[in-house]
Amino acid sequence: MSQKKLHPSVLQFKEFVKNNPNIIREVRNGKATWQELYEDWYLLGEEDKRWESIGVETRSEPEAESNAKGDWMSNIMGMVKKMDPNQMQNHINNLSQALGAIQGVIAQFQGGNPNASAGPVKTQEGPKHPFSFRKD
16 A cells, blocks of 8 residues: 655644654643644744643754744734634724724815815806807
């Protein structure tokens, strides 16, 4: 039977788990699943505080430091994963209302007309026909 070749990130995660047996205990105790741990490891990296709560000893390597600097996208994804969608929606609504209020204030001052907030302004009525020609 031929073995399937695993993705390099899966192999790195396996190595990380071998070096940190507390992760295995975490799964066996039912506190987490392998999928959750792998996703956290992939998104947050080996240096995250999540692994300290499990009791994992992190190792610092120059390669890991360069990956941490260049791996800002995974940090952002980790933060997005922790966000509460309802709370974000409330913040966006508040921001939208504030911008609407600011736009209203700016619109009042842009016109330069002191009666701009008094209501609609009547326009002067000109001739109904643009040309003042008369038929003879």
